[in-house]
Amino acid sequence: MTKPRRISIFGVTGSIGESTVDLLQRTQGHQVVALSGGRNVARLAELARTLRAEVAVVAEAALLPDLRAALAGSGVEAAAGPDAIIEAALRPADWVMSAIVGAAGLAPGLAALTTGATLALANKESLVTAGPLMLATAAQHGGRILPVDSEHSAIFQALAGEDMTAVERIILTASGGALRDWPLEKLSSATLQDASAHPNWAMGQRITIDSASMFNKALEVIEAKEFFGVMPSQIEVIIHPESIIHSAVGFHDGAVMAHLGAPDMRHAIGYALNWPARAPLPVARLNFAALGKLTFRAPDLARYPALRLAQEVMQAGGMAGAVFNAAKEVALDQFIAGQIGFMQMAHLVNATLGRLSADPQLGKVASSLDDVLAIDHLARVTARELAAGLTKTA
Numbered sequence: 001m002t003k004p005r006r007i008s009i010f011g012v013t014g015s016i017g018e019s020t021v022d023l024l025q026r027t028q029g030h031q032v033v034a035l036s037g038g039r040n041v042a043r044l045a046e047l048a049r050t051l052r053a054e055v056a057v058v059a060e061a062a063l064l065p066d067l068r069a070a071l072a073g074s075g076v077e078a079a080a081g082p083d084a085i086i087e088a089a090l091r092p093a094d095w096v097m098s099a100i101v102g103a104a105g106l107a108p109g110l111a112a113l114t115t116g117a118t119l120a121l122a123n124k125e126s127l128v129t130a131g132p133l134m135l136a137t138a139a140q141h142g143g144r145i146l147p148v149d150s151e152h153s154a155i156f157q158a159l160a161g162e163d164m165t166a167v168e169r170i171i172l173t174a175s176g177g178a179l180r181d182w183p184l185e186k187l188s189s190a191t192l193q194d195a196s197a198h199p200n201w202a203m204g205q206r207i208t209i210d211s212a213s214m215f216n217k218a219l220e221v222i223e224a225k226e227f228f229g230v231m232p233s234q235i236e237v238i239i240h241p242e243s244i245i246h247s248a249v250g251f252h253d254g255a256v257m258a259h260l261g262a263p264d265m266r267h268a269i270g271y272a273l274n275w276p277a278r279a280p281l282p283v284a285r286l287n288f289a290a291l292g293k294l295t296f297r298a299p300d301l302a303r304y305p306a307l308r309l310a311q312e313v314m315q316a317g318g319m320a321g322a323v324f325n326a327a328k329e330v331a332l333d334q335f336i337a338g339q340i341g342f343m344q345m346a347h348l349v350n351a352t353l354g355r356l357s358a359d360p361q362l363g364k365v366a367s368s369l370d371d372v373l374a375i376d377h378l379a380r381v382t383a384r385e386l387a388a389g390l391t392k393t394a
Contacts, residue, residue: 004029006092010085010108011099013037013044015204016122016148019265020097021047023273026282034088036100036108039063045070052076054091057084059104086111095273097148098123101206102329103322103376106130110369113143120272122148124219129322130372131226132365145227146272151220152227153268154246154259159228162251169250170224171258173240174299177212179342180241184303190342192335206332213345214299215328218310222321225314232314237307239297244286260286305346309353318363319375320353326379327352334387341392348390352383 007024011017012035024030032051037044038059045067048056055077058067064080071078079088082104089096089111096112097120098105105123110130112119114137121127126134138145147153151172159167178197179190195212196205210216221235246267248258261267262284270281301308306328313320330352331345340348356362356379366372 004031005094006031006033007095007097008032008034008088008091008093008112009097009099010034010036010089010105011038011097011101011122012047013040014099014101016099016265016269017097020099020269020273021051023266023270023281024051033091033093036085036088041066041070045074045076048076049074055079055088057081057088059085082107090115093117095120097269098126099148101204103129103325106372107369110134110137113137113145114141116142118144118146120146120148120269122269124149124216124223125325127223127226128219128325129319129376130366130369131223131321133367133369133372135226146275147227148265148268148272149220149223150263150265150268151247152223153271155224155228155249157259157271158247158249158257162249162257164229166251166253167228167230167234167249168252169234169236170228170230171236171238171248171250171256172217172220172224173238173243173245173247174214174217175211175243176239176241176299177214178208179212180239184300187303188341188343192338195335195342205336209332209335210328213306213342214304215306215332215345217304218306219325219328221307221310222314222324232311237299239299240294242291242294244291244294262286305350309346309349312353316357316362317365319366319372320362322366322372322375323353323356323362323379324349326376327383330380330383330387339392340387340390344390344392348383348387351386352379355382355386
């Protein structure tokens with residue numbers, strides 16, 4: 001059984017955060033330090049009261065009066081805004097869940113690592129935008145990063161006790177998303193509603209759309225390179241519609257170690273929460289007879305151009321990952337707002353990478369958070385300028 005620890009959860013009102021809370025409520029003795037949430041003040045306050053957190057932080061400063069009112073009489077401190085989230089991340093904690101979506105999760109994750117905490121990383125953008133910086137910060141301060149993406153958790157578990165020099169390939173599985181069986185010629189007409197209905201996983205809207213476009217898998221490919229220190233050529237993606245095999249590792253003797261389980265994020269969260277031990281988890285057990293079969297197919301790069309872009313980003317190195325992620329976030333915003341079409345997201349990201357390819361900063365490895373934030377800002381400005389010149393195609 002995991003000994004009681006001081007725990008913080010950033011992004012507690014999202015699907016990963018809620019699943020983390022579910023697991024915490026099934027154990028005893030943990031002390032909750034900090035919780036952060038987006039705009040859902042009522043849920044953030046409810047969780048802060050239930051978990052008896054020391055502080056609750058809402059992302060938008062303007063919502064501080066609402067949060068204070070919701071927490072009145074609870075003894076929970078209320079705070080708001082990006083600086084307050086970083087301050088909360090600097091409070092001593094043993095285990096910190098990083099589940100804020102997007103590049104906004106980078107700064108609090110780095111802050112937590114400077115305290116020597118174990119960072120359970122569900123925010124894939126952190127390693128994509130600043131992988132070397134994240135890993136160096138953890139090493140410098142005695143912190144540790146544990147992967148919480150289901151794919152990277154699966155790889156991490158498959159590698160337990162193994163020699164990395166024996167690794168031949170890393171195989172990332174992908175469901176294919178909501179539009180995986182659509183005819184290629186129809187994808188440009190996919191609506192927001194079409195792209196927001198994942199067939200297997202219960203996730204937030206943004207990551208569900210990223211799953212449909214495979215931008216989430218592109219981020220995971222880059223994340224795998226950074227976290228596990230492998231070459232881009234060693235990383236493969238395979239479409240696996242059932243989402244039962246979460247990922248696998250192939251070794252140079254021909255063996256493949258795969259992690260299987262029901263599509264439930266509490267697998268990966270629970271593993272990170274209890275690591276290095278395993279603890280009983282309230283997840284469905286596989287019935288192989290009922291499954292009958294598992295299917296696989298190679299990804300079509302015409303359908304999923306984000307995968308090709310990920311390879312180009314890894315080859316470019318430097319801060320290309322930060323540009324890629326920033327442009328992807330702008331493209332997703334534009335699609336959600338109805339300004340560009342589904343397939344135009346990849347076009348916008350590609351155009352942004354092309355526009356900034358000659359910038360001397362792009363080839364440098366980030367040595368500080370300021371380096372990452374500067375290139376992130378430039379990429380967002382560039383992507384918005386390029387988006388203004390696009391005409392939505394049906």
